[in-house]
Amino acid sequence: MVEGPFLLYLGDKSNPLDVKTSRGLATFRSNDCIGEFREDSCPLTLGLPRMDVTQAVAAGARSLVLGIATSGGRIEEAMVPHILAALDADLDVVSGLHQRLDADPRIVERAKANARRLIDVRLAPRDLRVGTGQRRPGRRLLTVGTDCAVGKMYTSLALVAGMHERGMAARFRATGQTGVLIAGEGIVIDSVIADFISGAAEALSPAREDGGWDVIEGQGSLFNPSFAGVSLGLLHGAQPDALVLCHDPSRPHMRGLAHMPVPDLAICMAENLRCVRLTSPEAQFVGVSINGSQMDPAKASDLRARIEDELGLPCIDPVATGTGPILERIAARFPS
Known part of the structure; x- marks a missing residue:
């Protein structure tokens, strides 16, 4: 550290x-x-x-x-x-x-x-191997996004904190420079040679037999042409049981890419599921996390309610509401 x-x-x-x-x-x-x-x-x-x-x-x-x-x-x-x-x-x-x-x-x-x-901090381990897709024991959750810098790290850390409060075994698995500095360990995925990204994710979250969760910090977005490659590698290597979609509703287009609109949430979820099921056929979304810091609180509350109605999933803002609804869904879908 x-x-x-x-x-x-x-x-x-x-x-x-x-x-x-x-x-x-x-x-x-x-x-x-x-x-x-x-x-x-x-x-x-x-x-x-x-x-x-x-x-x-x-x-x-x-x-x-x-x-x-x-x-x-x-x-x-x-x-x-x-x-x-x-x-x-x-x-x-x-x-x-x-x-x-x-x-x-x-x-x-x-x-x-x-x-x-x-x-x-951005120094990749020298002994990484390519990913295999071989199933390994343990529960894993991966945060994914409609774009980069929409709150995946914050949501991951908040979920781990909430799990600890409920007596659940959980570890934050950092994949970005900020997360590594916070956790004191991890792999900065964008420093890894492309062929080894999925293998790095496998190494970052190895098999565990204690019934606990590894919460893996996502990177980029499948819909951002600048960073989609690292997002796909993480999906395949993390082999998540559960996914949480992170979204910034105040953003009209991809960060730095005015010609690229932010994707519809349902479409984004469907594409992430299509890709992740190469190595995790049973993966499912357990919630949506929005960054409502730039919104009027009442409008943010209305948006969360609308997202819940449209997608049938709990929608939180980890700062404004905490992570409780997503953790309750995890407990219901993945009993210990």
């Missing part, structure tokens, strides 16, 4: 989705987050004290976490002076970006000079 306390890097980002890794840590590892580093031009905040690296070290920070999304997952030139300053201040640097920290010789040189660690 990456050790806290953390200074969370927001930089100059203005889109809330671009800081979701930092936000995820602030939400689910709040005790380890002591401050946020942001430029004067950054309008976002996580509600943490604003600090520079020197102030963060004085407050006890051990790592600067680059919890942002950038174009192409690259280390932006404007970030480099802040990374170097963090290393000079005796902070380790943790990154979830696609470009590795050691790809920049300036960063490598400074880390060596200060005997600090460079930690790239």
Whole structure:
């Protein structure tokens, strides 16, 4: 596990989705987050004290976490002076970006000079095998989405928390950089070579005999042409018994793809079932989870009721309603 306390890097980002890794840590590892580093031009905040690296070290920070999304997952030139300053201040640097920290010789040189660690979360295990589709014991739930960044990780974590409250054995299985940082373990699936994605999902959630659940964090969407490949690999390798569809009703089109509309929920569910049944013939949906944070509460409540009527499934917002209705359906459909 990456050790806290953390200074969370927001930089100059203005889109809330671009800081979701930092936000995820602030939400689910709040005790380890002591401050946020942001430029004067950054309008976002996580509600943490604003600090520079020197102030963060004085407050006890051990790592600067680059919890942002950038174009192409690259280390932006404007970030480099802040990374170097963090290393000079005796902070380790943790990154979830696609470009590795050691790809920049300036960063490598400074880390060596200060005997600090460079930690790239997006490093796939070297011993992965291709998937086989062989059935294995244990119960598994996979969150899937109408698009990327619609709440699959949040829903997965909320479901695990709800299972624990009910005395159920459950583990969160992280597949994204934010989830791995929160859980302290997992496989960042988009760092895996395509042929090994389903095998990585099988390795991430091995056989278990205790009657408990592995709740696997989904990625992308079958309907997003940028990320459909990783979604399909997870469906086949996770071999889920249960699926939960995640959806952001405020989004008019796929993120960053104005020419691609968000799919109808029923159509999205049908396609996920068609694909997953290659390796999980009995898989079924147990609910829908919406992100209603951008909606009027009354309208969000009406939408959840309408989705329940149309699909015959419980529809929750894990923040507004909790996960109880989905957990009740799981208990009814999959008695221990």
